[in-house]
Amino acid sequence: MGQAAHLKVKELLDNVAIVLVAPKYPENVGxxxxAAMNMGISQIILVRNELPDDERMRKMATHNAGHIIDKIKRYDSVKEAVAPFGWVVGTSARQGRRRVAFNSPRQVMDELLPLIGNNKVALLFGPEDRGxxxxxxxxxxxxxxxxxxxxxxxxxxxxxxxLCHELHFALLNAVATGYTDFVPKQVESRELEATYDRLEQVLRTIGYLKDTDYEYWMNNIRQFFGRVGLRTKEARVIRGLCKQFIWDRAQQRKTATDA
Amino acid sequence: MGQAAHLKVKELLDNVAIVLVAPKYPENVGxxxxAAMNMGISQIILVRNELPDDERMRKMATHNAGHIIDKIKRYDSVKEAVAPFGWVVGTSARQGRRRVAFNSPRQVMDELLPLIGNNKVALLFGPEDRGxxxxxxxxxxxxxxxxxxxxxxxxxxxxxxxLCHELHFALLNAVATGYTDFVPKQVESRELEATYDRLEQVLRTIGYLKDTDYEYWMNNIRQFFGRVGLRTKEARVIRGLCKQFIWDRAQQRKTATDA
Known part of the structure; x- marks a missing residue:
C-alpha cells in the first residue's frame, strides 16, 4: 500500500471518535x-461526572497514547457528546427481543464506509457492567x-x-481498492435532536396521541430517521414544515377567535 | 443462526489453542x-520458565475465564508446545524486509478455514516487548x-x-453458509520436525553445503513445506526416502570397503 493511500486512511480516521459512556475504571479508559491509537483513532470522548484518575488512566494508555489522554473531552450527557456527529454507531451486548436488529461489526463498517468521507463518526460504548x-x-x-x-x-x-480494528481494516481495503464513493454530509446529531423536538411538538399540539404513547411513537420516528440517515437540508425542511404547521394552526385559532 | 450451527462452531473452536510465548506480565495472560474465552477458545498454552503468579493472572481473567486458567498448560520450548498441532499461525508486528510475506488476519483465517475441521490449530503470540x-x-x-x-x-x-474475533467471525460465517469443505489432517508439528531432522541429516551426509549454509537452506525448506502443508502420509514418505538413502549410502561404502 502506497504512501498516498496511508495518508488517506489517516485523514479519514481523523473523522472518527470513540465515545465511552460512564466508564467505571480509569484503567479501561487508558x-x-x-487500542484506538493503535488503529489510527485519536479522539476519545467521555460521558462522565468527572475526568478519571489521571495516573491510573495513563498507566494503561502507556507513553504511546499519552497525547490522546491529554486531549480527552468530557461531557455530562450522551446528547451533548454526540451533538456534532453525523453518524453514531452504538455497541450492545444485548440480545433477545431486539436481536434481529443488531448487526455484526463487519456489516456496520461496510455501511459506514460511504459516510466516513464527509461526516464525523462516533463509536459509542457503554459502561463495563451494564452497557x-x-x-x-x-x-x-x-x-x-x-x-x-x-x-x-x-x-x-x-x-x-x-471495533477499531474492523473499521481500520475496512478503510485500508476500501482505500487500497480506490474506493471514493462518499455520500454527502449527514445531519449532525444536534440538528437531528432539534428536528425530533419539533416533530414531537406537532404531535402534541394536534393531541393525536395519549400522553403515554409519545415515547413509543418518538422511538419509532427516531429509529426510522436514524436508519435512513437524514441530510442537513432535509432536516431543515422538516423543521420548517413543523414550524409552519404550528404557525398556521395558531393563525386558524386566531381567525376563529376573531370571527 | 440455529442451535446446530452454534454447536458446530463451538466444536470447531475446540481444535484451537492460544500459545503465548514468554509473556512477561501475569495480568496479560489473564x-x-x-479474550479467548469470549470468542469460544478455551485452551491457553504458555511457553515460559514457570507458571505466572496465579492471583495476578486470575484478577484479569475474571471469574468468567477462571476455568481456562485452571487448565493452562506450560512448556519449556515452542517446539514442545506446538508438537501436537497440525497448523500453526504466528503473529508478528515486524515489517520491513519480510513485509510482503505477511498476511492480514482476514486472509489467514480464510486460508485456515478448510484446515480447522480435521486439525489442531495454534495461534502463536510473542512476548510483550519484542514479539x-x-x-x-x-x-x-x-x-x-x-x-x-x-x-x-x-x-x-x-x-x-x-485474532480470536477474526477466527470466530470467519467460522460463524462459514458454518452459517453451510461450509464443510474441510481438508484432511495435516502432519503434526512433531512429525514435521522429525522430517526436517531427516532432511538435514541427508544434506549433511552428502556434504553438499558449507557448515554455515545449513541454517539458510533448512529455513527455505521449512518455509516451503510450512506453506504447502504436508499431510502425515507425505511426511512419512519423505522420512522413509531419507532413511533409505542413508542406508543405501552406507551399503555402498561397505561394498566399496569389502571390495
Missing amino acids: AAAR LTNEDLQYCNQITTIPTADFSSLNLAQAVAI | AAAR LTNEDLQYCNQITTIPTADFSSLNLAQAVAI
Missing part, C-alpha cells in the same frame, strides 16, 4: 485509548453487537480494539 | 484468557500481522482479542 441504555441507543444511527461465545463478557478495551 | 523471534516463526505455517497505524504497539491481550 487501555481503550491505546448502553435504551436511552443512549436512541442517539445511534446503527447498533452493532460483536459476536461472542455464550456466557461471554467482553472487556471494554477489547471491545474497542475489535 | 486478559488474553478472557516472536525468527526461530519461533520457524514453527509456523503462516505468519500474520494485524494492520495498525504507524508507531503502534498493540497490547498482547488486545492482539489476542482481534
Whole structure:
C-alpha cells in the first residue's frame, strides 16, 4: 500500500471518535485509548461526572497514547457528546427481543464506509457492567453487537480494539481498492435532536396521541430517521414544515377567535 | 443462526489453542484468557520458565475465564508446545524486509478455514516487548500481522482479542453458509520436525553445503513445506526416502570397503 493511500486512511480516521459512556475504571479508559491509537483513532470522548484518575488512566494508555489522554473531552450527557456527529454507531451486548436488529461489526463498517468521507463518526460504548441504555441507543444511527461465545463478557478495551480494528481494516481495503464513493454530509446529531423536538411538538399540539404513547411513537420516528440517515437540508425542511404547521394552526385559532 | 450451527462452531473452536510465548506480565495472560474465552477458545498454552503468579493472572481473567486458567498448560520450548498441532499461525508486528510475506488476519483465517475441521490449530503470540523471534516463526505455517497505524504497539491481550474475533467471525460465517469443505489432517508439528531432522541429516551426509549454509537452506525448506502443508502420509514418505538413502549410502561404502 502506497504512501498516498496511508495518508488517506489517516485523514479519514481523523473523522472518527470513540465515545465511552460512564466508564467505571480509569484503567479501561487508558487501555481503550491505546487500542484506538493503535488503529489510527485519536479522539476519545467521555460521558462522565468527572475526568478519571489521571495516573491510573495513563498507566494503561502507556507513553504511546499519552497525547490522546491529554486531549480527552468530557461531557455530562450522551446528547451533548454526540451533538456534532453525523453518524453514531452504538455497541450492545444485548440480545433477545431486539436481536434481529443488531448487526455484526463487519456489516456496520461496510455501511459506514460511504459516510466516513464527509461526516464525523462516533463509536459509542457503554459502561463495563451494564452497557448502553435504551436511552443512549436512541442517539445511534446503527447498533452493532460483536459476536461472542455464550456466557461471554467482553472487556471494554477489547471491545474497542475489535471495533477499531474492523473499521481500520475496512478503510485500508476500501482505500487500497480506490474506493471514493462518499455520500454527502449527514445531519449532525444536534440538528437531528432539534428536528425530533419539533416533530414531537406537532404531535402534541394536534393531541393525536395519549400522553403515554409519545415515547413509543418518538422511538419509532427516531429509529426510522436514524436508519435512513437524514441530510442537513432535509432536516431543515422538516423543521420548517413543523414550524409552519404550528404557525398556521395558531393563525386558524386566531381567525376563529376573531370571527 | 440455529442451535446446530452454534454447536458446530463451538466444536470447531475446540481444535484451537492460544500459545503465548514468554509473556512477561501475569495480568496479560489473564486478559488474553478472557479474550479467548469470549470468542469460544478455551485452551491457553504458555511457553515460559514457570507458571505466572496465579492471583495476578486470575484478577484479569475474571471469574468468567477462571476455568481456562485452571487448565493452562506450560512448556519449556515452542517446539514442545506446538508438537501436537497440525497448523500453526504466528503473529508478528515486524515489517520491513519480510513485509510482503505477511498476511492480514482476514486472509489467514480464510486460508485456515478448510484446515480447522480435521486439525489442531495454534495461534502463536510473542512476548510483550519484542514479539516472536525468527526461530519461533520457524514453527509456523503462516505468519500474520494485524494492520495498525504507524508507531503502534498493540497490547498482547488486545492482539489476542482481534485474532480470536477474526477466527470466530470467519467460522460463524462459514458454518452459517453451510461450509464443510474441510481438508484432511495435516502432519503434526512433531512429525514435521522429525522430517526436517531427516532432511538435514541427508544434506549433511552428502556434504553438499558449507557448515554455515545449513541454517539458510533448512529455513527455505521449512518455509516451503510450512506453506504447502504436508499431510502425515507425505511426511512419512519423505522420512522413509531419507532413511533409505542413508542406508543405501552406507551399503555402498561397505561394498566399496569389502571390495
